[in-house]
Amino acid sequence: MINVLMIEDDTEFAEILSEYLAQYNIKITNYEDPYLGLSAGIKNYDILILDLTLPGMDGLEVCKEVVDKYDIPIIISSARSDVSDKVIGLQIGADDYLPKPYDPKEMYARIQSLIRRYKKVNTSEDxxxxxxxxxxxxxxxxxxxxxxxxxTPAEYEILEYMLKQHGFSISREQLVYNCKSLKDKGSKSLDVIIGRLRTKIGDSSKEPKYIQSVRGIGYKLIG
Known part of the structure; x- marks a missing residue:
């Protein structure tokens, strides 16, 4: 499970995002008060989602304090449209900036990207x-x-990506996007590859030991 610390005073927005990400085994703990967020044991989280317009303390100040004290990826999530906010945020150490409003799918993709960047999976970790x-x-x-x-090259890329997301639900779009050897970028081609992989690893779609289908999302490597 990926544990996300969120500092966001829009509780309705935080709840919507939390419910969406929960299906991908991502848990959000949100604090409206930035001071409570800063004292929430940041080192115990995998990533920080930070709003800029907060009560009592500007989000950029929060960002700077976190960067100075902790090694954690930071995504600024803000409705503030001033370009200087984005530039300053990235300059002081934020890893990404996602302007509101946005589709929760995009936040999920950003989280996965940052987690891979911070925790690259090497041979020993596998x-x-x-x-x-x-x-x-x-x-x-x-x-x-x-x-x-x-x-085959496409089978390797798909299985390698699934291994690096071991235990997490992966969307069909992600798998297709990350398979550069897949000439036909359609779902049918992905289904063929998954079927071939199951055959080669002795797996079954009805009683999966390794590759589990996740309804409405895609797949999950469980073994």
């Missing part, structure tokens, strides 16, 4: 006790229980 898979990125090879899997 050797997890809870997964039967292992990636050797230098050799461009994926192993299942120490046995190499014979994969």
């Amino acid at each position: 050797e997890r006790s809870d997964s039967d898979f292992r990636i050797d990125e230098k050799r461009h090879q994926i192993f299942l229980k120490d046995d190499p899997i014979n994969l």
